Amino acid sequence: MLRIECPWCGVRNEDEFSYGGDATVERPADDASQDDWYDYVYTRANPAGRHREYWHHINGCRAWLTVERDTMTHEIFSTEPTSASLPQPQRKTGSL
Amino acid sequence: MSQQYRTGSGGQIDRKKPIRFTFDGKSYSGYAGDTLASALLANGVHLLGRSFKYHRPRGIQTAGSEEPNAIVELREGARKEPNTRATCIELFDGLVANSQNRWPSLAFDVMAVNNLFSPLLSAGFYYKTFMWPVSFWTNVYEHVIRRAAGLGTASTAADPDFYEQCHEHCDVLIVGAGPTGLAAALAAAETGARVVLVDENPLAGGSLNSENHEVAGMPGDDWAAQVAAQLQSMENVHLLLRTTLFGYYDHNVVAAIEKVSDHLPVPPKGHPRQRMWTFYPRRVVIAAGATERPLVFGNNDKPGIMLASAARAYVNRYGVKPGRRAIVATNNNDAYRTALDLHRAGVTIAAVVDSRAHPEAPLAAELAKHSIRLITGRTIGAAEGRQHVTRALIVSTQGETIDPERIDCDLIACSGGWNPNVHLHSQSGAKPVYDDAILSFVPGQSRQAEVSAGAAGGSFALRECLKQGRAAGIDAARQAGFKADKASPVIKAHDDGAYAIEALWISPTPYNKPYKQFVDQQNDVKASDVALASQEGYDSVELLKRYTTQGMATDQGKTSNVNALAILACQRGEPVPQVGITTFRPPYVPVAMGVFAGHTVGAEFMPVRRTAIHDWNAKQGAVFIEAGLWLRARYYPQKPGDTMNDCYLREAEATRNNVALVDVSTLGKIDLQGPDAAEFLNRLYINNWLKLPIGKARYGIMLREDGMVFDDGTTSRLGENHYFMTTTTANAAPVLAHMERYHQVEWPELDVVLCSVTEQWTGIAVAGPNSRILLEKVIDIDISNEAFPFMAVGDCQMNNIPGRLFRISFSGELAYELNVPADYGEQAWTELLEAGKELGVAVYGTEALGTMRIEKGHVAGSELDGRTTAQDLGLEGMANREKHFIGKQNSLLPALLDEGRLQVVGLKSLEPGRNLRIGAHLVDPNVQIGSVSPSQGHVTTTTYSPQLGYGIALGLLRDGRSRYGEQIEAVFPLDDEKLRVEICHPVFIDPEGELVRG
Known part of the structure; x- marks a missing residue:
């Protein structure tokens, strides 16, 4: 059971969240080549170690989050809103 | 004679409370405080089961949850539980248990011939013996193997009990309430930390209940009871026994x-059978103790052979003599206590056989004091006896050849040393390391917030356990943020001596005869199987486990793992740490599936969503259908005997010819507001939204990034920056999550907010040629065709209810959808019915709805199956390729535009009275590959059209759109059905859509 700290709600169980895939993949520009769009949908690295990925607090506040997690140990290093242009939480760190 | 093996006094049993129980149909008695195992031993019953592969007689090896042999079927009927460890079953009045894996009886088991065929059943026999022919696997071998080699059988009746799940946060969680755990709990609790202490026994105290130790100046079990009571009285401590x-x-x-x-015989009313706890501790102290390992000698599996610690537990804790004449065999100091405790209880000690050449002098002196014979430099080479051990053959461990001495006995208590319980430590992700001093694995570097203390950490001496427990408790509380300035002093205990083990992994066999030397008794894995696996190249720990099955099944090799590793190491000629250790995985003990499900079974498996009109529907006797979590009215029987067909045909006709209502509240509804709402929709849908006027609705299609159609629905513009979207019932939640992702991840610059309002609105479709006449009676706005044309949207009042009216149609008839706040849902519904009474208004369910949508060729979930593109569905004309939208580029991948793709078509039955079947394959009988006609597509949805008078369907067919007029076969091979059908345009009626615009 992962414990993910939602920056809005605090530390919650993994089952409140749904996994949203690789956050290092950038959506291509509208006029990018078909190869770029193909890669965007179908090509993924499978890194061992630190990895940035999206999680959706779907059974909570419904914020999409960028989580940095170690794929080998499940250690979570950070949990942030997906964009700096979205409203940002007043951070209050919890330890549990 | 009853309980002839009971001691005269002592033990933690209540001799005033006799308990009757039955084993294999025979009635026995025991006492409150007994386990099934101790009660059977008190009655002289040692033979409890037959082994997994060889059907050898097996008895009781341990006194705890590590038991590999004594597994029984507990209870009868729906509560029957197979593979239950007799050593963990607390005796209750009327308990019924049966031995398993024997036929026709435990004492005479036909399958014991497997014992003679054992060369066929060696390591990897599954992979070697039953190979050919392949067809024999499913038809013959598997049945025979399952019958011959197996564990118990489960009840097939529904479980009558319930289970529950609890969550608890704490500062310090302590695993095990033995001396270490109790000391840790006391120390941590005194700091004010919130402490949870769990122990699997019904009593706190752990080993103290089975030993003659003295703690804090009193008997160890008294001290444990006193500390447990003290902890229980503390508000910040939660003590959970039987956990x-x-x-x-x-x-x-x-x-x-x-x-x-x-x-208990049955759970008390309102109480669960079992409860699953999920703990969220800041720190964990593992005080889970240690497990003794057996000695590996010939026929070491005979009933009457048990662990030295188990013999001690039976005599001290349960007041049971596990035999009358015992041999104690050991390679360490610990088992000497067994000899002394058994002797004190009146069991004759035939000999203590110590494999070490020079045991410590004080131990030898102690035995001499009681005139107990000590044999050193020797061990048991083999045991003899048929269904119970009768004799031991003593061999030398010093390399000399001797004629084995035969010593008669009915009990062998053996100790091959102790293994710290590193299971939880290993499960936490850490790697145990080998400790040469104790010849076993101890916890390594912690990976999570856990520490092992006492025997679980490799320190077996009582004083050390108490000291380490206290220190670990204080430490854990400190790390959880508590001050430990007034922690209690170290608890005093007597010195129980050094451990002093010397390696003896496998006994020499008398005369080098090939005795069966069992390593894993539950899986019938012998030392020779380990050797064979190694010879055949399966010489890594993980491969050994899988090839021989050592360490699998209900005991997970608790008593066998280290012995197996050490024997493998001997085979490879390497030290044990070189061989490594298998990774332990949850669960530590067998866990009933029911407890994982908890309350989410039967009707509570998933929540049920009901619309505001549900109660009315139920009162009308509507038959419901599940649509996701929703219950939707499927059809409305009007009189007894009405079939579904009767109903949906009547309901569809009423809609086509007059007017009828349907509850469409389950459609997903999403409210979008903000200056960029139109732009957001424009990127989301394939069609254009920038020019949709206020007060208009539009049908839209959205794709996934891979170019496949995701969902469809109508979206209305309610105001300058205000839109209202509907989704399919099934996709309401995924569409919202999808939109939130693009809003928050990809396009945070767009100024728009979105919110699900599915439950806030009740949706009622009013459909049929008389729908306008009906609505005009109750709606306050002008809904003439000129003022409120097809796709118009507007706020309205229905009688006194505020609402929104949409002129949209799923049925293909003149139709409206009225949305009212959900609190008014039933009122609006009944007032519409009241107003329509003189018109003869009807209601219809999803079955009629489906029929009419097929007649109209509207695609729905069965066509939007995640593999169809807009082009496949004939909807590509809606795409605006001038703009960007999700899935645009990938919808143009060559493979998605190729010929040969499945396209939506209509299908007509050419055989009167016969309808198509969902899932039927579409084949051309003139095209054959070999003897079969390949599938060219399939039927996705089907109905009988009352309007047309024959069976129709939608299907997905290869290049279907260019094949209208062609005849083909719809085949359903499971029922050997074939039907001639004609391919046609998917819109069966009113292709120009004149009705909806009328």
């Missing part, structure tokens, strides 16, 4: 199973 911590998961989350009612 086994079975899993250590990521992020320091751990799970335990509490056996709430298993010690």
Whole structure:
């Protein structure tokens, strides 16, 4: 059971969240080549170690989050809103 | 004679409370405080089961949850539980248990011939013996193997009990309430930390209940009871007995199973049978103790052979003599206590056989004091006896050849040393390391917030356990943020001596005869199987486990793992740490599936969503259908005997010819507001939204990024910056999550907010040629065709209810959808019915709805199956390729534009009275590959059209759009059905859509 700290709600169980895939993949520009769009949908690295990925607090506040997690140990290093242009939480760190 | 093996006094049993129980149909008695195993031993019953592969007679090896042999079927009927460890079953009045894996009886088991065929059943026999022919696997071998080699059978009746799940946060979780755990709990609790202490036994105290130790100046079990009572009285301590911590998961989350009612005949009313706990501790102290390992000698599996510690537990804790004439065999100091305790209880000690050449002098002196014979430099080479051990053959461990001495006995208590219980430590992600001093694995570097203390950490001496427990408790509380300035002093205990083990992994066999030397008794894995696996190249720990099955099944090799590793190491000629250790995985003990499900079974498996009109529907006797979590009215029987067909045909006709209502509240509804709402929709849908006027609705299609159609629905513009979207019932939640992702991840610059309002609105479709006449009676706005044309949207009042009216149609008839706040849902519905009474208004369910949508060729979930493109569905004309939208580029991938793709078509039955079947394959009987006609597509949805008078369907067919007029066969091979059908345009009626615009 992962414990993910939602920056809005605090530390919650993994089952409140749904996994949203690789956050290092950038959506291509509208006029990018078909190869770029193909890669965007179908090509993924499978890194061992630190990895940035999206999680959706779907059974909570419904914020999409960028989580940095170690794929080998499940250690979570950070949990942030997906964009700096979205409203940002007043951070209050919890330890549990 | 009853309980002839009971001691005269002592033990933690209540001799005033006799208990009757039955084993294999025979009635026995025991006492409150007994386990099934101790009660059977008190009655002289040692033979409890037959082994997994060879059907050898097996008895009781341990006194705890590590038991490999004594597994029985407990209870009868719906509560029958197979593979239950007799050593963990608390005796209750009327208990019924049966031995398993024997036929026709335990004493005479036909399958014991397997014992003679054992060369065929060696390591990897599954892979070697039953190979050919392949067809024999499913038809012959598997049945025979399952019958011959197996464990118990489960009840097929529904479980009458319930299970529950609890969550608890704490500062310090302590696993095990033995001397270490109790000391840790006391020390941690005194700092004010919130402490949870769990132990799988019904009593706190752990080994103290089975030993003659003195702690804090009193008998150890008294001290444990006193400390447990003290802890129980503290507000910051939660003591959970009969609770086994079975899993250590990521992020320091751990799970335990509490056996709430298993010690009772049936759970008390309102109580669960078992309860699963999920704990979220800041720190964990593992004080889970250690498990003794057996000696590996010939026929070491005979009933009457048990662990030295188990013999001690039976005599001290349960007041049971596990035999009358015992041999104690050991390679360490610990088992000497067994000899002394058994002797004190009146068991004759035929000999203590110590494999070490020079045991410590004080131990030898102690035995001499009681005139107990000590044999050194020797061990048991083999045991003899048919269904019970009768004799031991003593061999030398010093390399000399001797004629084995035969010593008669009915009990062999053996100790091959102790293994710290590193299971939870290993489960937490850490790697145990080998300790040469104790010849076993001890916890390594911690990976999570856990520490092992006492025997679990490799320190077996009582004083050391108490000291380490206290220190670990204080430490854990400190790390959880508590001050430990007034922690209690170290608890005093007597010195129980050094451990002093010398390696003896496998005994020499008398005369080098090939005795069966069992390593894993539950899986019938012998030392020779380990050697064979190694010879055949399966010489890594993980391969050994899988090839021989050592360490699998209900005991997970608790008594066998280290012996197997050490024997493998001997085979490879390497030291044990070189061979490594298998990774332990949850669960530590078997856990009933029911406890994982908890209350989410039967009707509570999933929540049920009901619309505001549900109660009315139910009162009308509507038959419901599940649509996701929703219950939707499927059809409305009007009189007894009405079939579904009667109903939907009547309901569809009423809609086509007059007017009828349907509850469409389950459609997903999403409210979008903001200056960029139109732009957001424009990127989301393939069609254009920038020019949609206020007060208009539009049908839209959205794709996934891979170019496949995701969902469809109408979206209306309610105001300058205000839109209202509907989704399909099934996709309401995924569409919202999809939109939130693009809003928050990809396009945070767009100024728009979105919110699900599915439950806030009740949706009622009013459909049929008379729908306008009906609505005009109750709606306050002008809904003439000129003022409120097809796709118009507007606020309205229906009688006194505020609402929104949409002129949209799913049925293909003149139709409206009225949305009212859900609190008014039933009122609006009944007032519409009241107003329509003189018109003869009807209601219809999803079955009629489906029929009419097929007649109209509207695609729905069965066509939007995640593999169809807009082009496949004939909807590509809606795409605006001038703009960007999700899935645009990938919808143009060559493979998605190729010929040969499945396209939506209509299908007409050419055989009167016969309808198509969903899932039928579409084949051309003139095209054959070999003897079969390949499938060219399939039927997705089907109905009988009352309007047309024959069976129709939608299907997905290869290049279907260019094949209208062609005849083909719809085949359903499971029922050997074939039907001639004609391919046609998917819109069966009113292709120009004149009705909806009328």
